[in-house]
Amino acid sequence: MALKSTIYKAELNISDMDRGYYADHSLTIARHPSETDERMMIRVLAFAIHASERLSFGRGISDTEEPDFWLKDYTDAIQLWGEVGQPEDRRLLKACGRAEQVVVYSFAHASSIWWKGINSRLDRAKNLQVKNVASATSQELAKMAQRSMQLQCTIQDGQIWMSAGDESVQIDLETFKDFG
Secondary structure (H helix, E strand, O other), rough: OOOOOOOEEEEEEEOOOOOEEEEEEEEEEEEOOOOOHHHHHHHHHHHHOOOOOOOOEEEEHHHHOOOOOEEOOOOOOOEEEEEOOOOOOHHHHHHHHHHHEEEEOOOOOOHHHHHHHHHHHHHHOOOOEEEEEEEEHHHHHOOOOOOEEEEEEEOOOEEEEEOOOEEEEEEEEEEEEEEO
């Protein structure tokens, strides 16, 4: 018998002063049985960074044809394809062919080893951006995971803070690859 996803609910308040984006999002997050709290919270972080009215979670981990999150325009063209973790280079190249922009958020201890192993095969992908969240930071984010969450994300001058109640985490993203 296959295990079912666990449903998490998050009320996410975003204050992104860099983009001038201020909104509340009620998120329903389906956490795949093989997904950790850490990975799920990186998905929530990525959602907050790229938030818009049309941004949504994809099936990602349970469907190879969908990303972890994406933004489609009104014609269903993919503007942003978002991955979390350490996807294979072939998956990323395919995504780069399908979307205007592709962004990856890696977070494991071995992220730099993963990136060194595939970066030369992704040089030609000009619409790909790869960001890394330090492992200690992603583990702090994982501690915020609850079945029902009240989260605040503040972004200002490239600095990101995520908080839940009295807990707060500053997130510094390391750029492995930028667009262009």
